Amino acid sequence: MGHNNPIRRAIIGMVSTQLPVQDVAEDFGVSDQTVYNARNDDDNFALELQTRPNVQRERISDQQYEAARSFLDEVIPVVSGRNYRVQRCTNESLYAIYFCWCMDRHIPNLGRTHFFENVLGPENIHHVRDDSICEYCFDFDRLNAAEGELSREERDRLDKCDTHKKNWYEQYQFFVTLKKDILQRKEVDHLVVVHDFTQIKVQSTFYQDLIVVTYHYDNASPEALVCSYNHFLAGESSVKNDTNFVVRTWNHLIDSGFFHGYRKISVFSDGGPKHYKTTGNANYFGWVTKKLGVNLKYHFFETNHGHSACDAAASHAKKVICNTQRDTGKPINSPDEIIQALNKIVNTTGNVAPTVQEDELPFFNTFRGIRAMHKFEFTDTHVQAFPLSKDLNPTHNWALKMDYFEGL
Ligand SMILES: [Zn+2]
Numbered sequence: 001m002g003h004n005n006p007i008r009r010a011i012i013g014m015v016s017t018q019l020p021v022q023d024v025a026e027d028f029g030v031s032d033q034t035v036y037n038a039r040n041d042d043d044n045f046a047l048e049l050q051t052r053p054n055v056q057r058e059r060i061s062d063q064q065y066e067a068a069r070s071f072l073d074e075v076i077p078v079v080s081g082r083n084y085r086v087q088r089c090t091n092e093s094l095y096a097i098y099f100c101w102c103m104d105r106h107i108p109n110l111g112r113t114h115f116f117e118n119v120l121g122p123e124n125i126h127h128v129r130d131d132s133i134c135e136y137c138f139d140f141d142r143l144n145a146a147e148g149e150l151s152r153e154e155r156d157r158l159d160k161c162d163t164h165k166k167n168w169y170e171q172y173q174f175f176v177t178l179k180k181d182i183l184q185r186k187e188v189d190h191l192v193v194v195h196d197f198t199q200i201k202v203q204s205t206f207y208q209d210l211i212v213v214t215y216h217y218d219n220a221s222p223e224a225l226v227c228s229y230n231h232f233l234a235g236e237s238s239v240k241n242d243t244n245f246v247v248r249t250w251n252h253l254i255d256s257g258f259f260h261g262y263r264k265i266s267v268f269s270d271g272g273p274k275h276y277k278t279t280g281n282a283n284y285f286g287w288v289t290k291k292l293g294v295n296l297k298y299h300f301f302e303t304n305h306g307h308s309a310c311d312a313a314a315s316h317a318k319k320v321i322c323n324t325q326r327d328t329g330k331p332i333n334s335p336d337e338i339i340q341a342l343n344k345i346v347n348t349t350g351n352v353a354p355t356v357q358e359d360e361l362p363f364f365n366t367f368r369g370i371r372a373m374h375k376f377e378f379t380d381t382h383v384q385a386f387p388l389s390k391d392l393n394p395t396h397n398w399a400l401k402m403d404y405f406e407g408l
Pocket of ligand 1: 134135136137138164168303304305
């Protein structure tokens with residue numbers, strides 16, 4: 001991707017807002033001026049449009065607009081009986097989801113400005129503020145805009161939110177760069193796995209769904225990584241989205257030869273302290289590493305950000321379920337029927353998750369400082385933790401306790 005490529009500029013602009021210019025310039029290997037330009041792209045572009053109506057626009061194909069509109073239909077559909085779309089995330093998040101959606105489908109994405117002005121702009125959208133708005137990013141903007149001197153408490157909060165933004169950018173950039181490197185180095189033995197939970201609702205019942213998205217290099221399609229979406233749906237609505245669910249699903253994947261032929265596995269998940277950044281999860285992935293005998297690294301996206309691939313897969317699945325019900329005129333009631341619908345989607349498999357409800361994880365010693373960590377690497381006996389994925393020196397080294405997983 002050339003340095004002046006508008007897509008590259010859009011990415012820099014998207015991930016670098018509010019970060020020190022020099023840091024961004026160094027990380028992306030561009031000049032400081034390029035970072036300034038990337039950040040100001042939208043404003044300048046919008047201003048130019050107002051003052052110079054004949055300005056030459058970037059050429060965009062009809063297919064790209066068509067694709068962007070199908071993206072909206074999948075991710076923020078117009079529900080029958082309404083004449084508007086309901087958007088629960090910020091425009092920035094929606095663009096990030098769109099960006100990944102395009103990458104996964106090998107479709108060239110529209111630039112940010114075009115997406116906002118020409119795709120979102122003409123739509124009738126109701127913005128719903130809910131917990132998908134990131135509290136850290138929200139406070140960052142609020143405190144930065146505040147007039148007058150900040151209190152000590154507010155300054156601490158601002159520092160925390162600032163770190164949050166930097167971590168988000170670092171982890172997101174690491175993920176993008178890793179995929180690019182695999183492609184360039186033609187690493188056929190490297191599998192990238194992103195997993196996250198979603199909830200599938202049918203007839204007022206919720207089922208937990210663990211979505212496992214994978215990327216790998218394939219000689220047959222050398223221009224992009226091959227992507228697959230695998231849904232593991234709870235057989236009962238009472239099954240919770242906990243570490244046990246992850247353990248049972250991954251054990252099933254291991255037994256079925258899912259990871260066969262790979263020597264390197266890079267796992268990514270949400271950094272949420274409830275499901276993934278837990279001592280139970282760290283011990284389990286230590287066991288997975290030993291069991292598979294591979295070089296496995298576990299990376300965490302920053303809390304509230306970065307599971308766009310899974311978000312897009314979840315939205316697509318919900319849309320297909322909805323359409324199937326509409327087209328057949330029959331309601332979908334059971335997990336089996338959901339799975340049948342999922343199996344109709346390209347590159348997607350629907351499976352019943354092998355969960356056992358009575359499972360109780362044993363007590364694991366708390367790893368102090370785990371919340372601030374963004375990468376785990378494993379030896380036969382220990383987990384090493386790193387503040388960021390790009391870091392090479394661990395700041396923590398915790399002893400693993402894996403007997404429980406041997407017995408499953
Ligand atoms: Zn945030």
